Amino acid sequence: MRFEVISIFPEYLAPLELSLVGKARARGALDVRVHDLRQWTHDRHHTVDDTPYGGGPGMVMKPGPWGEALDAVLAEGAAAGAGEPVLVVPTPSGRPFTQRLAGELAARSWLIFTPARYEGIDRRVIEEYRHRLELHEVSIGDYVLAGGEAAVLVMTEAIARLLPGVLGNAESHRDDSFAPGAMAGLLEGPVYTKPPVWRGREVPEVLVSGHHGRIARWRRDEALRRTAAHRPDLIAGCDPAALDKHDLAT
Numbered sequence: 001m002r003f004e005v006i007s008i009f010p011e012y013l014a015p016l017e018l019s020l021v022g023k024a025r026a027r028g029a030l031d032v033r034v035h036d037l038r039q040w041t042h043d044r045h046h047t048v049d050d051t052p053y054g055g056g057p058g059m060v061m062k063p064g065p066w067g068e069a070l071d072a073v074l075a076e077g078a079a080a081g082a083g084e085p086v087l088v089v090p091t092p093s094g095r096p097f098t099q100r101l102a103g104e105l106a107a108r109s110w111l112i113f114t115p116a117r118y119e120g121i122d123r124r125v126i127e128e129y130r131h132r133l134e135l136h137e138v139s140i141g142d143y144v145l146a147g148g149e150a151a152v153l154v155m156t157e158a159i160a161r162l163l164p165g166v167l168g169n170a171e172s173h174r175d176d177s178f179a180p181g182a183m184a185g186l187l188e189g190p191v192y193t194k195p196p197v198w199r200g201r202e203v204p205e206v207l208v209s210g211h212h213g214r215i216a217r218w219r220r221d222e223a224l225r226r227t228a229a230h231r232p233d234l235i236a237g238c239d240p241a242a243l244d245k246h247d248l249a250t
């Protein structure tokens with residue numbers, strides 16, 4: 001998969017060299033390219049922002065550098081046979097980034113992220129590319145960051161771990177919180193490891209019973225309890241067909 005990021009702070013994306021994403025890169029599962037937006041400016045100061053039309057506080061990112069950057073990145077990827085591009089625009093006013101969207105994006109061959117600073121990018125850039133290719137404006141939560149780079153790190157990690165061969169164990173995300181399918185999109189329950197007693201606190205007896213059926217039931221009950229406590233909206237929106245009669249008793 002080809003992952004590209006265009007930013008005025010390319011150094012901010014340095015964590016993409018580390019850990020899971022870094023290993024996926026080293027293994028060739030991910031081709032990550034980070035571009036400095038300022039290389040597509042033409043003035044001495046490499047200006048990327050200007051005052052907003054209509055007045056108001058803050059600055060807006062100019063359309064010129066973004067248009068040139070996207071045209072160049074799109075042409076290069078097309079020449080390299082990267083497939084159909086998907087543009088991901090991080091913004092607090094986008095649609096929520098979810099595990100489902102992470103899964104959809106993980107199935108694509110080429111993602112281009114355009115993290116903005118200041119008050120955002122001149123709207124005409126979004127309009128221009130929305131008509132040319134698939135574009136998603138995406139928010140990682142109901143809070144405002146100083147820029148979209150941290151959102152790109154969040155999304156990249158969530159997407160990369162779903163790629164084949166990136167997590168050591170392909171089963172690892174089957175029971176994740178929000179995973180569709182058997183776990184019905186519930187939150188994951190608590191987990192334990194050795195020692196069996198720590199500061200007088202014991203591991204739940206069922207987990208050391210060796211009884212797979214009872215363990216599975218316990219895990220599901222804990223997931224239901226936790227979801228009801230922390231995210232009742234997920235229970236309300238859960239597919240009834242994914243629940244069994246024991247779930248309903250919990």
Ligand code: ADE
Binds near residue numbers: 140143
């Ligand atoms: N940029 C600033 N805040 C953001 C958010 N919550 N999600 C995505 N991009 C952002």
